[in-house]
Amino acid sequence: MPQVEMEKVEPLLEQFEDQRINLIPILQEVQDTYRYLPQEVLKRISRKLRVPLTEVYQVATFYRCFSLVPRGKHVVQVCLGTACHVRGAPRVLDRMLRDLKLAGPGTTPDLQFTVETVRCIGCCGLAPVARVDNANTHPHLTQAKVGGLLKKYQEKAEAPKAAKPDEASHAKA
Amino acid sequence: MPTLTINGIEVQVEKGTTVLEAARFLGIPIPTLCHDDGLVPYGACRLCLVEVSNGRKQTLQASCCLPAEDGLKVLTHSARVERARRLLVEMYVAVCPSSKRIQDMASAMGVRQVRYQAKHETCIQCGLCVRTCEQQMMAGAIGFSGRGLNRSVSRPFDMTSELCRQCGACLYVCPVCESRCQGPQAESTLCNGCLNISTVCFQSYDNAMCFLEPCHACEIGGPFRADVQVKPRSKDFTRIGEK
Amino acid sequence: MLKLKSPYEIKELQLCLEASETARPCISVCDGSGCKASGADNVIKSLRAELDKRGLQGTIDLKSTGCHGFCEKGPVMIVWPEKVFYNGVSLSDAKDIVNSVSNGHKPVERLLYKDPATGERILHEHDVPFYARQQRILFGNNGKLDPKDIRDYIKVGGYSALGKALTDFSPEQVVEAVKRSGLRGRGGAGFPTGVKWEALRNSAVRPRYIVCNADEGDPGAFMDRSLLEGNPHSVIEGIIIGAYALEAKEAYVYVRAEYPLAVEHLTVAIQQAEKAGLLGDNILGSKMSFRIHLVQGAGAFVCGEETALLASIEGRVGEPHPRPPYPVQKGLWGKPTVINNVKTWASVPVIINKGADWYASIGTERSKGTMVFSLVGKINNTGLVEVPMGITLREMIYEIGGGIPKGKKLKAIQIGGPSGGCIPASMIDLPIDYEALTQAGSMMGSGGMVVMDEDTCMVDVARYFMEFLEEESCGKCFPCREGTQQMKGILNRIAQGKGEESDLELLDDAGWMIKETSLCGLGQTAPNPVLSTLRYFRDEYEAHIRDKKCPAKVCRELIVYQIDETICDGCHACVRVCASEAILGEKDKAHEIESAKCIKCGACLEVCQPKAVLVH
Ligand SMILES: Cc1cc2nc3c(=O)[nH]c(=O)nc-3n(C[C@H](O)[C@H](O)[C@H](O)COP(=O)(O)O)c2cc1C
Ligand code: SF4
Ligand code: SF4
Ligand code: SF4
Ligand code: SF4
Ligand code: FES
Ligand code: FES
Numbered sequence A: 001m002p003q004v005e006m007e008k009v010e011p012l013l014e015q016f017e018d019q020r021i022n023l024i025p026i027l028q029e030v031q032d033t034y035r036y037l038p039q040e041v042l043k044r045i046s047r048k049l050r051v052p053l054t055e056v057y058q059v060a061t062f063y064r065c066f067s068l069v070p071r072g073k074h075v076v077q078v079c080l081g082t083a084c085h086v087r088g089a090p091r092v093l094d095r096m097l098r099d100l101k102l103a104g105p106g107t108t109p110d111l112q113f114t115v116e117t118v119r120c121i122g123c124c125g126l127a128p129v130a131r132v133d134n135a136n137t138h139p140h141l142t143q144a145k146v147g148g149l150l151k152k153y154q155e156k157a158e159a160p161k162a163a164k165p166d167e168a169s170h171a172k173a
Numbered sequence B: 001m002p003t004l005t006i007n008g009i010e011v012q013v014e015k016g017t018t019v020l021e022a023a024r025f026l027g028i029p030i031p032t033l034c035h036d037d038g039l040v041p042y043g044a045c046r047l048c049l050v051e052v053s054n055g056r057k058q059t060l061q062a063s064c065c066l067p068a069e070d071g072l073k074v075l076t077h078s079a080r081v082e083r084a085r086r087l088l089v090e091m092y093v094a095v096c097p098s099s100k101r102i103q104d105m106a107s108a109m110g111v112r113q114v115r116y117q118a119k120h121e122t123c124i125q126c127g128l129c130v131r132t133c134e135q136q137m138m139a140g141a142i143g144f145s146g147r148g149l150n151r152s153v154s155r156p157f158d159m160t161s162e163l164c165r166q167c168g169a170c171l172y173v174c175p176v177c178e179s180r181c182q183g184p185q186a187e188s189t190l191c192n193g194c195l196n197i198s199t200v201c202f203q204s205y206d207n208a209m210c211f212l213e214p215c216h217a218c219e220i221g222g223p224f225r226a227d228v229q230v231k232p233r234s235k236d237f238t239r240i241g242e243k
Numbered sequence C: 001m002l003k004l005k006s007p008y009e010i011k012e013l014q015l016c017l018e019a020s021e022t023a024r025p026c027i028s029v030c031d032g033s034g035c036k037a038s039g040a041d042n043v044i045k046s047l048r049a050e051l052d053k054r055g056l057q058g059t060i061d062l063k064s065t066g067c068h069g070f071c072e073k074g075p076v077m078i079v080w081p082e083k084v085f086y087n088g089v090s091l092s093d094a095k096d097i098v099n100s101v102s103n104g105h106k107p108v109e110r111l112l113y114k115d116p117a118t119g120e121r122i123l124h125e126h127d128v129p130f131y132a133r134q135q136r137i138l139f140g141n142n143g144k145l146d147p148k149d150i151r152d153y154i155k156v157g158g159y160s161a162l163g164k165a166l167t168d169f170s171p172e173q174v175v176e177a178v179k180r181s182g183l184r185g186r187g188g189a190g191f192p193t194g195v196k197w198e199a200l201r202n203s204a205v206r207p208r209y210i211v212c213n214a215d216e217g218d219p220g221a222f223m224d225r226s227l228l229e230g231n232p233h234s235v236i237e238g239i240i241i242g243a244y245a246l247e248a249k250e251a252y253v254y255v256r257a258e259y260p261l262a263v264e265h266l267t268v269a270i271q272q273a274e275k276a277g278l279l280g281d282n283i284l285g286s287k288m289s290f291r292i293h294l295v296q297g298a299g300a301f302v303c304g305e306e307t308a309l310l311a312s313i314e315g316r317v318g319e320p321h322p323r324p325p326y327p328v329q330k331g332l333w334g335k336p337t338v339i340n341n342v343k344t345w346a347s348v349p350v351i352i353n354k355g356a357d358w359y360a361s362i363g364t365e366r367s368k369g370t371m372v373f374s375l376v377g378k379i380n381n382t383g384l385v386e387v388p389m390g391i392t393l394r395e396m397i398y399e400i401g402g403g404i405p406k407g408k409k410l411k412a413i414q415i416g417g418p419s420g421g422c423i424p425a426s427m428i429d430l431p432i433d434y435e436a437l438t439q440a441g442s443m444m445g446s447g448g449m450v451v452m453d454e455d456t457c458m459v460d461v462a463r464y465f466m467e468f469l470e471e472e473s474c475g476k477c478f479p480c481r482e483g484t485q486q487m488k489g490i491l492n493r494i495a496q497g498k499g500e501e502s503d504l505e506l507l508d509d510a511g512w513m514i515k516e517t518s519l520c521g522l523g524q525t526a527p528n529p530v531l532s533t534l535r536y537f538r539d540e541y542e543a544h545i546r547d548k549k550c551p552a553k554v555c556r557e558l559i560v561y562q563i564d565e566t567i568c569d570g571c572h573a574c575v576r577v578c579a580s581e582a583i584l585g586e587k588d589k590a591h592e593i594e595s596a597k598c599i600k601c602g603a604c605l606e607v608c609q610p611k612a613v614l615v616h
């Protein structure tokens, strides 16, 4: 697990009043900042808001938006809502998991992709759909389109790697 | 002070009383798994269901969480309640067959088969331990985590908690910790052994008291209630005391 | 924008805005979630660039609106004042559109909607069959206004109902009007809204809270999203009127996390309403002060249930607690709280403006007004449909929805999401209202309507919902948590061909028990998808159990893929997509599937042009 940058926490917590009603908004901010909810941060929040750690932990494990382990660079949300289901979403999902060599929804070992399932993102008219990084919605998916979709983000993801050729040659030698 | 009717008996209770308490006051037994007098009602096990009519509709409601209100008409053992409880307990046995409390309930309610796949869980998530730890021990060392099929009782991050005083209260209140009788059918999903077959313990202990608290099946079919006639399954079975 | 200081000033502003409206043509492009996904942003960019290039910015207006409800045909747009309706617009069309608007408005033929039945091109939105049968009381304005500009809303008469309520109505009279209109909650259960409000008014405890439920968790439904994205002020206006009637000081709008655009538009709308003096202290010069807070969900279906939603607002896990006490007795922080759905709130201004009797004249005996459905699944026109209550399923499917694609047969209509049930094709003349649907073993729910054709397996659908529910059940109470898992296990077994005759009775028993004993509405309705399919499609279950056959050819364990060598032209397309290298054959010769290797993913079926891949 990567080192947690605790210095980001305090300014983040400053934005909120120390009230229980802010627990979920704070966790959402933390999730956005770190891409997961680090243990130390949760403990800090528990002390600051005076909410028992058991309850913070319960909230953090209850909601789908939160994750206790780091998520990948790109989060692919494959919709498995009813409309998408009847139009073949499970097959699209299976295809994507196979392409990424994942046994089930989760994160690839290189932390590039996290595949998640959601139940409807409100674009049912375009079923089946998937949304990447909470912003780009890809409509009318088929198995054949999955490869292209992943590639589009993969390339972006690998760009910085290519920028360091010396490192790569080092590894070869 | 609200007045309500339970099984046709009118009863007046203090404001704030629950229907469960009112029924117990009348001596009517209602089975529970997640209730404890010292803890805030939780309403999770659903065994304490009673049939309630408020004039228009008749619904099943958990009596432990239901405030006793004026004019309520409550039936604690109607056919609908009994059927619901029996089907519920059938599922309980499937989920947690190792528990004595649950097996006893099953025998008491006449559950004679379990059609679900056994799961062998060790917890039914009644929340008694969590509430005891928080409300009685003031420790808050354990809680629930997850949702739906992933929900469980746990400590934060599954690590030893600094808050736990090892008082053992959580174990004490747990309704399923006590193992069922390890008699002849200990591996089966549904116990009821003593009802259906000639049991080891009857033979070995003869008429003497078994050292365990009598399990319910034993109470119905065993030496304590010789007046109850239970048809033996096998021909050469003879009930102790019948000779 | 200046602060409005009296109800009268709203009217003034409206007249002023109307007068300033020029005869300038306006291209209003839908930029809702759906159309965004289809590339609306780029279309808007290229239109803007085109206008800039020709120096037409001042002559032709460009506006981005919220969802028009016809997302499938997106991106869609309307050109005012002629109201020409274009669909399926792409980047490259910008030039032609601007051309046509600037040169005498000769419509761009190829972008007009084409009626699949007649092949005719249709000019206006309201003549498109999808819209023709609708009565768009709540959604009518979506295509007209920019959701990020409060003035657009005021121009079409927005906030006039608030003005009217403040001047002509006492709080009691507002409640009375809502009661008389017969409005019932649009969030699912259909509880009479006026009665709920009255119950709150009967409580002496203060403060009182208002909550707007925008957690739209029903998969396959998106009307709340669409309304919040397209016309957030109509919801806000309803809530403010409610606050006046209920004497509440604060409201919370709970929006689910999956709707970032709705959150954005609503945030902007609340800010604008505050600036305009419609929220905050001394609203419109009166003594009333009232604020609206926005709360984002964190992803849990059960948080749509009212007690869970309240817990979630308070910063707890969304686990329901038993009712009574109801939220109107003990809600947020133990105080009386009214919770209503987005559409319920948006209906309130309409009732105040047009009158309770007018509203009550729409619909059936016991279900009044219009209902919004999201018509999705195997249907030609998918989208949002607002119709008067009491319309029949036949009208929905065949007139508005345009029938089933590819000439397939209608099999069932799933209404009400995970709480609802499947209604078989034979009951197509059922009028849609709360009671009729409940009687048929389904539920109005939030109005999700998923159409299924002969290729949909009902066992698979039932299993799908159980899988959804075992994840989304909060897990607090035993029957719902364990029952959904057990039922899914049984359905899994049946779908794999390992079911037994007795399983059907077990499903019936388990379903009955879960319904009767669960704590909250989720569990109490969870078995509906299974029970309704068992009721109407028992033969399909029996086929899985007795014959080990999936009649719809969906359940993986019961089907085989084969290539018909008389049809296969050896194009190799299937070989390229098959991930498990199960397809053998040389190019241009008939191929063959090695069934031992085939994982039944169906990819080959998708790509095979001559339709040589067969499923048995
Ligand atoms: C499991 C479950 C999910 C629900 N989801 C929603 C929802 O997404 N949106 C909604 O408005 N109501 C939902 N409801 C209904 C609410 O509990 C509540 O009845 C409703 O918000 C009341 O508003 P209304 O009277 O305007 O319908 C749900 C209920 C249950 C039991
Ligand atoms: S033993 Fe620990 S966890 Fe159990 S009740 Fe005591 S303090 Fe709580
Ligand atoms: S461990 Fe025992 S007391 Fe605690 S929730 Fe489980 S069954 Fe109940
Ligand atoms: S019925 Fe289901 S969702 Fe409702 S409280 Fe029980 S477990 Fe939770
Ligand atoms: S169904 Fe999938 S695995 Fe089977 S042959 Fe076709 S592409 Fe290959
Ligand atoms: S069901 Fe997939 S977007 Fe709604
Ligand atoms: S005792 Fe009432 S629900 Fe458990």
Ligand code: FES
Residues within 6 Å of the ligand: C030, C031, C032, C033, C034, C035, C036, C066, C067, C068, C069, C070, C071, C072, C074, C075, C076
């Ligand atoms: S998003 Fe454009 S019509 Fe729905």
